[in-house]
Amino acid sequence: DVKVTQSSRYLVKRTGEKVFLECVQDMDHENMFWYRQDPGLGLRLIYFSYDVKMKEKGDIPEGYSVSREKKERFSLILESASTNQTSMYLCASSLPRTGQGYEQYFGPGTRLTVT
Amino acid sequence: AQKVTQAQTEISVVEKEDVTLDCVYETRDTTYYLFWYKQPPSGELVFLIRRNSFDEQNEISGRYSWNFQKSTSSFNFTITASQVVDSAVYFCALRLANAGGTSYGKLTFGQGTILTVHP
Numbered sequence: 001d002v003k004v005t006q007s008s009r010y011l012v013k014r015t016g017e018k019v020f021l022e023c024v025q026d027m028d029h030e031n032m033f034w035y036r037q038d039p040g041l042g043l044r045l046i047y048f049s050y051d052v053k054m055k056e057k058g059d060i061p062e063g064y065s066v067s068r069e070k071k072e073r074f075s076l077i078l079e080s081a082s083t084n085q086t087s088m089y090l091c092a093s094s095l096p097r098t099g100q101g102y103e104q105y106f107g108p109g110t111r112l113t114v115t
Numbered sequence: 116a117q118k119v120t121q122a123q124t125e126i127s128v129v130e131k132e133d134v135t136l137d138c139v140y141e142t143r144d145t146t147y148y149l150f151w152y153k154q155p156p157s158g159e160l161v162f163l164i165r166r167n168s169f170d171e172q173n174e175i176s177g178r179y180s181w182n183f184q185k186s187t188s189s190f191n192f193t194i195t196a197s198q199v200v201d202s203a204v205y206f207c208a209l210r211l212a213n214a215g216g217t218s219y220g221k222l223t224f225g226q227g228t229i230l231t232v233h234p
Contacts, residue, residue, distance in 0.1 A: 009158075033222075040124070042206060042224040058221070090160065103150060104222060106160035 003027070004107035006091055012113045019078040021110050023091030030096040032074035033104060034058075034066065037088040049074055050096065081114045088112075117142045119209050121225035128197055129233050136192045136228050138207030146212040149183065149190045150222065154204040166190060167212070197232045204229050 007022035025032065031050050035043040035058075045058030047066040055066050063085060067075045074093075078085055088111050092104040118141040128134045140149065151163040164174065166183050174181045178195045194201055207225040 035224075040226055042119075042121075042226040043208075043222075044224075045221060048221065088158070092160075103162045103165055105162070106152075109158040111158075 004091055004093055004105050006089075006107040006110050008110050009108060010111050010113075012115065013078075013081050014115055015082060017078075017081050017114075019081050019112065019114075021076040021078075021089055021091075021112070023074045023076070023093075023107055024072050025074075025091075025093040025105070026072065027093065027105070028071065029093035029105075030071070031094045031104075032068065033092040033094075034064075034074065034076045035090045035092065036060070037090055037109070043090060046076065081112075083114050086112060086114045117144075117147075117209050117211065117223040119207055119223050119225035121205075121207055121228050123228045124226070125229040125231070127231045127233065130198060131196050132232075133193060133195050134197050134230065134232075136194075136205050136207075136230065138190045138192065138225060140188050140190065140207070140209045142209060142211065144211050148210045148212060150208040150210070151181065151190075151192050152206045152208065154206065154227070156203070160206065163192075194230075197230075199232050199234055202230060202232045 004025045013019050033048040034046045037043050044060050046064050047058050049055045049068040065077045088109050090109045091107040094104040095102040120139045147168045149166045152160040154160050171183050180193045182191045204227045206227045208222040210222050
């Protein structure tokens with residue numbers, strides 16, 4: 001069974017703080033993804049990574065950065081948290097592009113509130 | 116650019132009713148994959164089904180069935196004899212099979228449909 005874990009289920013931070021969201025997967029997947037989920041907007045891709053130290057911007061990368069130093073771990077960083085980054089953050093992983101139809105496996109999400 | 120539309124924001128049914136969740140997609144590519152995910156109150160998205168664009172055969176899995184119609188760009192999901200445990204947010208998503216560049220496995224999601232099944 002694929003397991004994707006996220007470091008926190010709930011997080012409350014203050015405006016301007018630097019925030020780290022951690023994601024770990026145990027299935028040796030090459031691809032990892034960070035999404036944010038907002039009511040009425042579905043899931044929107046922030047960043048993804050297709051290999052260690054490799055990353056690509058998604059649809060809404062502004063205000064975020066990522067780090068992937070090890071294959072199993074993908075971190076999302078909010079350099080200076082703002083209230084409009086209050087959201088549910090979901091991490092996912094999948095097999096690589098050569099397996100084009102492979103589904104993504106999701107973690108339980110981190111509900112971040114920025115006050 | 117791809118787009119997935121789930122026009123039904125919320126659906127409320129009584130247990131044992133059948134319910135259909137609509138999904139309409141837009142893409143210029145001819146080769147793609149369609150997915151349905153379920154998000155129960157616990158928050159974790161659960162994969163339900165994958166369909167590739169060349170396979171228009173409908174699929175049934177227990178109380179779940181999917182109707183893929185390329186002619187109308189729709190991939191609808193029906194739950195037969197709904198149960199309270201089916202209450203969740205359901206997402207439809209699309210992925211291109213031959214995305215160029217570094218679009219590795221990028222999914223485009225619909226807005227989600229909140230399904231509430233009352234006892």
